[in-house]
Amino acid sequence: MAEEAGRRRRAAVVVLGDIGRSPRMQYHSLSLANQAGMEVDIVANGGSDPHLSLRENPSIHIHEMKSVQLSGISKISGALALLLKAAIQFIMLIWFLCFKIPRPDVFIVQNPPSVPTLAAVKLVSWLRGAKFIVDWHNFGYTLLGLSHGRSHVIVKVYFWFEKHFGRMADGAFCVTKAMQHELAQNWGIKLGGSICGAMGSADCISVEKEVEDKNTTVLTGKIDGGVSLKPNRPALVVSSTSWTPDEDFSILLEAALMYDRRVAATLGEEDSMDEGQLWIDIKNGKQFDYPRLLFVITGKGPDRKKYEEQIKRLKLRRVAFRTMWLASEDYPLLLGSADLGVSLHTSSSGLDLPMKVVDMFGCGLPVCAASFSCIEELVKVNRNGLLFSTSSELADELMMLFKGFPEECDTLKSLKDGALSTGSSSKWSAEWGTNALPLVNQVIG
Numbered sequence: 030m031a032e033e034a035g036r037r038r039r040a041a042v043v044v045l046g047d048i049g050r051s052p053r054m055q056y057h058s059l060s061l062a063n064q065a066g067m068e069v070d071i072v073a074n075g076g077s078d079p080h081l082s083l084r085e086n087p088s089i090h091i092h093e094m095k096s097v098q099l100s101g102i103s104k105i106s107g108a109l110a111l112l113l114k115a116a117i118q119f120i121m122l123i124w125f126l127c128f129k130i131p132r133p134d135v136f137i138v139q140n141p142p143s144v145p146t147l148a149a150v151k152l153v154s155w156l157r158g159a160k161f162i163v164d165w166h167n168f169g170y171t172l173l174g175l176s177h178g179r180s181h182v183i184v185k186v187y188f189w190f191e192k193h194f195g196r197m198a199d200g201a202f203c204v205t206k207a208m209q210h211e212l213a214q215n216w217g218i219k220l221g222g223s224i225c226g227a228m229g230s231a232d233c234i235s236v237e238k239e240v241e242d243k244n245t246t247v248l249t250g251k252i253d254g255g256v257s258l259k260p261n262r263p264a265l266v267v268s269s270t271s272w273t274p275d276e277d278f279s280i281l282l283e284a285a286l287m288y289d290r291r292v293a294a295t296l297g298e299e300d301s302m303d304e305g306q307l308w309i310d311i312k313n314g315k316q317f318d319y320p321r322l323l324f325v326i327t328g329k330g331p332d333r334k335k336y337e338e339q340i341k342r343l344k345l346r347r348v349a350f351r352t353m354w355l356a357s358e359d360y361p362l363l364l365g366s367a368d369l370g371v372s373l374h375t376s377s378s379g380l381d382l383p384m385k386v387v388d389m390f391g392c393g394l395p396v397c398a399a400s401f402s403c404i405e406e407l408v409k410v411n412r413n414g415l416l417f418s419t420s421s422e423l424a425d426e427l428m429m430l431f432k433g434f435p436e437e438c439d440t441l442k443s444l445k446d447g448a449l450s451t452g453s454s455s456k457w458s459a460e461w462g463t464n465a466l467p468l469v470n471q472v473i474g
Contacts, residue, residue, distance in 0.1 A: 039068040041133040045146045049077025053384050054139050060461040062088040065469060070130040080357040092129055094121050115145045122149035134473045135160040141169030147194035160472045163195055165203040171377035175274045192216055200472040202465060207403035208380035263321035264431050267363060268371040269385040272330025276373040283420035285348045288427045292319040292347055320434040321347045327355055364392035372398040382407050390452040395444035397426050413447035
């Protein structure tokens with residue numbers, strides 16, 4: 030009894046996916062270690078490196094499971110592949126959670142995916158005498174419905190599974206007040222507080238770097254030993270995407286094309302104008318009322334190559350795209366250097382919030398976000414960002430925000446001040462301490 034009383038409390042964070050691509054679960058792990066004073070075991074798939082602060086924290090231990098790939102079977106039968114994959118994942122979870130980690134006081138599991146995670150964690154929590162908390166990021170059945178349709182039998186079975194095992198948890202978190210209401214009213218799940226916490230040929234960016242100069246970049250120049258931003262630099266716009274159906278990337282491509290054409294029309298440029306001469310003028314320091322836009326798109330996902338091919342075919346004078354995947358410690362450096370963030374997330378359920386927007390506000394970056402039912406819980410129009418429903422609306426916002434860039438763009442500067450205020454007033458640690466820590470302590474008892 031004395032040994033049990035003196036034992037440091039322990040939590041297991043379970044992610045049936047790439048932990049490096051799940052910032053919210055990384056934040057949970059850090060808060061459990063630093064704010065709750067617990068030992069933390071992360072059980073997740075490998076893929077991307079998690080943040081350096083996790084890897085170097087002596088109280089956090091990462092246990093990597095192998096991803097299950099059944100591409101050969103899926104070509105024969107998609108349903109059989111799904112069932113077999115779920116069975117293999119169930120066995121792997123049981124093995125890791127029962128035998129590879131010390132007994133925790135509480136399991137905290139990311140949902141989705143629901144199958145087989147919720148059932149596996151519920152079973153193990155019963156076997157090991159631990160509590161079980163679900164962190165609801167979205168509804169798994171709505172994501173499955175994007176590819177199969179809501180009326181498909183597989184989606185209906187998934188919905189029953191998710192609801193049945195979700196209700197068996199000892200506690201729950203979620204990302205929005207709207208989801209909190211849905212879970213309480215229609216699922217019978219009571220929750221703690223919500224925690225919001227160059228492709229192809231040359232373009233208007235690559236032409237600047239045709240001659241290598243160690244004293245300049247596309248955005249900066251070195252003058253008299255100091256580094257300063259170029260007055261005719263491009264505006265840096267960042268969007269992070271999972272390249273999946275719930276984020277329609279074509280909206281951003283269409284808006285970029287509209288911006289390019291509208292700026293040309295506003296400046297009275299002919300369609301037949303030689304773009305090469307325009308780029309030479311820009312390279313020589315000429316400044317226009319509207320800047321070039323450099324879109325940096327981060328993330329991994331199934332539709333990335335398809336959209337990269339579309340980008341290559343666009344004929345753009347003042348807009349350029351770059352796609353990349355950044356280490357978790359480099360991503361906030363990019364956000365902190367950017368002028369605007371764009372979120373294309375529309376939510377399969379309409380009840381979750383894009384964590385990428387929370388990250389952007391945390392770095393003081395204003396956001397143009399796709400509009401859906403509960404996004405205004407996070408994005409306050411004309412205070413820290415703007416909303417759009419169509420590519421034309423997004424193009425209008427880009428024209429309005431960047432006119433007179435970089436000095437005479439007062440609306441953009443005002444939104445940046447609002448984003449900085451939002452980021453400082455809703456830090457994860459404060460939100461977690463108010464909403465999550467009391468629930469964890471209550472559940473563990």
